[in-house]
Structure formats: C-alpha cells, structure tokens
Amino acid sequence: xxxxxxxxxxxxxxxxGACAPMSPYEAVDSPAVRKTVESARTPGDHVxxxxxxxxxxxxxRIKAEEQRQLLQHxxxxxxxxxxxxxxRQSHTWALMNRYERAAKASIGxxxxxxxxxxxLEQDERERYAVTGAGSARTPGTSRTGDARTRSSRHPPND
Numbered sequence: 001x002x003x004x005x006x007x008x009x010x011x012x013x014x015x016x017g018a019c020a021p022m023s024p025y026e027a028v029d030s031p032a033v034r035k036t037v038e039s040a041r042t043p044g045d046h047v048x049x050x051x052x053x054x055x056x057x058x059x060x061r062i063k064a065e066e067q068r069q070l071l072q073h074x075x076x077x078x079x080x081x082x083x084x085x086x087x088r089q090s091h092t093w094a095l096m097n098r099y100e101r102a103a104k105a106s107i108g109x110x111x112x113x114x115x116x117x118x119x120l121e122q123d124e125r126e127r128y129a130v131t132g133a134g135s136a137r138t139p140g141t142s143r144t145g146d147a148r149t150r151s152s153r154h155p156p157n158d
Contacts, residue, residue, distance in 0.1 A: 040113070046120065047114075064100045
C-alpha cells in the first residue's frame with residue numbers, strides 16, 4: 001500500500017474517532033460519520049470505513065453481551081431489587097436490543113463499503129488495463145496520436 005493511501009486511511013479513522021458521539025449506539029448514524037461517508041471517494045476511504053464499522057460492530061456486540069449478563073443477573077436475583085427489579089430488567093433488555101441492532105446496522109454498512117471499495121478497485125484495474133502499462137500512446141488519444149477522440153470527461157490540458 002502506498003504511503004499516501006495509508007495517510008488518508010489514518011486521517012479518516014482519526015476524524016471518525018475524534019467526532020465520536022456521546023453514546024456508542026448512536027455512532028452508526030452520527031453526523032460526523034455521515035459526512036465522512038458522503039466524502040468517501042477512493043477505495044482507501046471505503047476500506048477505512050469498513051474498518052471503522054467492523055470495529056464499531058465488535059464494540060456493540062461486547063456491550064450487548066454485558067447487558068445480556070446484567071439482565072440474567074436481574075432475572076435471577078430480582079428479589080434483591082424489590083420494586084425496581086422489573087424496571088431494571090426492562091431497561092437492560094432495551095439497551096441490549098439497541099446494541100444488537102446497532103451492531104447489525106454497522107455490519108451492514110461495513111459490507112456496503114466493502115462492496116464499494118471492491119468496485120472502485122475493479123474500476124481502477126480496468127482503467128489501468130485500458131490505458132495500458134507500457135502503452136506507447138497517451139490516454140485519450142487515438143492510435144494515430146490524434147487528440148480528437150479524447151473523451152468529454154477529460155478535456156484537453158491547454
């Protein structure tokens with residue numbers, strides 16, 4: 001991997017970490033993440049987002065498991081909490097479900113960005129194959145060297 005791509009991925013992950021929302025289950029749809037997702041253009045950007053969403057999903061699974069264990073405790077020892085036992089159980093159950101949903105959403109987003117990164121990498125490989133490694137002609141010109149066949153997406157550099 002080139003140094004530039006590594007720097008871009010590190011910068012993207014740093015931005016995501018610095019702009020993390022207060023509660024972790026909101027991290028999937030926070031404004032900072034949304035802005036980073038919207039500005040992702042390169043395969044490296046999408047790979048960084050895959051890493052971010054996979055790490056977030058792992059964190060959400062851990063938190064869901066903690067809540068599951070706490071819920072089990074509240075169910076087994078409800079006599080210790082009196083009137084508050086059911087409130088604690090329902091609150092813990094709700095948090096556990098919320099973390100699990102956030103993990104699933106995060107995994108879905110990671111898969112989506114993985115597909116986008118693979119598609120962009122494939123486009124780059126195809127573009128590289130068309131322009132040709134070792135090709136004598138410059139991209140955007142015909143075999144005779146005539147620049148009239150240049151694509152409208154790539155205007156001449158005058």
